[in-house]
Amino acid sequence: MFGKYKPMWGEKTQLKSSYDAVIIGGGLHGLATAYYLAKDHGITDVAIIEKNYIGFGGAGRNTAIVRANQRTQYNVPLYKEALDLWPILTKELDYNLMFNNCGNLNLMHSEAAMKAARMTIATAQFHGVESHLIDAKEAKELVPALNISEDITYPIHGAMFHPPGGIVRHDAVVWGLARGASKFGVEIHQQTEATAVNTRNGKIVSIETNRGTINTNKLLISAGGYSAALIYGMVGIKLPISVLTIQAMVTQPLKPLLDHVVSSGAYHCYANQTLKGEIATGAHMDQWPNYTTQTTAHYIKHQGEALSEFMPCLRGLRFMRIWAGLADMTPDMAPILDGNDHIEGFYFNCGWGYFGFKSCSASGKYMAEFMAKGQAPDMIKPFNLRRYEQHKLMGETAELVTYTPNN
């Protein structure tokens, strides 16, 4: 039990004075980008600079749900690829990511919601993503715990059923990618804080850290909820982002009763049963920007009320843990993947809001291609920052997001 352990992602190494590429942020997107840079493009002289420890931020705070039932033509293919990559990554990394392909059920509580679901499903089917509209009775057959009676606050009209989605063990993805990247020679430097970015003639030349200067001409900032503040603070690029604290919690473990991810917009709540048996549930964000990652009694109460209405068998359960993370929300609910535009050699990947976990595999793959070739691959071209000044917002939501001051 007290044997000698070797870190899975290589021994601690000295920070070199120069790398071919530097990635700020040891989260899922940073690790995935480093992995694909090394694997697909042969760029192995890469340093990941992480202020805390890998998986400190959103990577370890999400509720591990994966799906590809987004709304617009640009987003669906990207999330589909991310979803398709889980079984492939499990093999490639030789690490069990525990992909539980249980399917997602989005509950609809009005005719208007059913109509919106029809449109989303049409988009999904056009892009080859399996998604169906089912009525309340069929939903009850899939998830017997559902309350489909008329006398709850928001009676269930039907649901959007998306079988390819499910749950992936988020820590396993962090560890698997870190091990996979370090096997190719990528260096992961934890407890290392980037403090400044130096440019010369509009090109990246080096970055400053608390452990010294690193020369590089390729830099990616991919620091999840902290990206926007870092990018503005160190590079001076302002982003259309609001950073909000989002909360989640788990109940005591139960015997298996819920074999789908169930979510409801009207109740503002989603729930799934983890492989340990806990009901993991979340969705609430405080409606003003902050970096606290604090949790609130207000929300535990809301969650208890919502869950016990649409899944009454959960009444009387105890919550065991509650936690929070950061979500960097954009006005169109779509991410920003850009680079080599404002400053040569400077790339950034942010604005995923609460979709950062489910997308990390595909985003890493395409950001790596972007960094290796200097040209944005077609898949992520539409996600550039300039779309906001060209008024080409993505329309991932029917209206601008409730959480931002925009509406």
Add this chain to the structure above:
Amino acid sequence: MSLTITCPICGKRNGYEFRFGGEDKGPRPDEDSLTPQRWCEYVHLNECVAGVQKEWWVHKDGCGSWFTIHRDTVMNVEVAKPEADR
């Protein structure tokens, strides 16, 4: 979250009575010679400061007035106007 905000009319109240109105970006840009870049900056772009920022709030469940305060976004508390801005 235990945020309190000082409304200029109603005084110090529970933060949930208010709605966040965005970072303070100065006056609305002049419409003559307005570029898409400048308008985008005014409408969408934020500094996302991890620290003290000046921002707009509206007393939604109260008197309805719009006003600015300074708030520390890391501690999530209203703070006095920093010396530099006085």
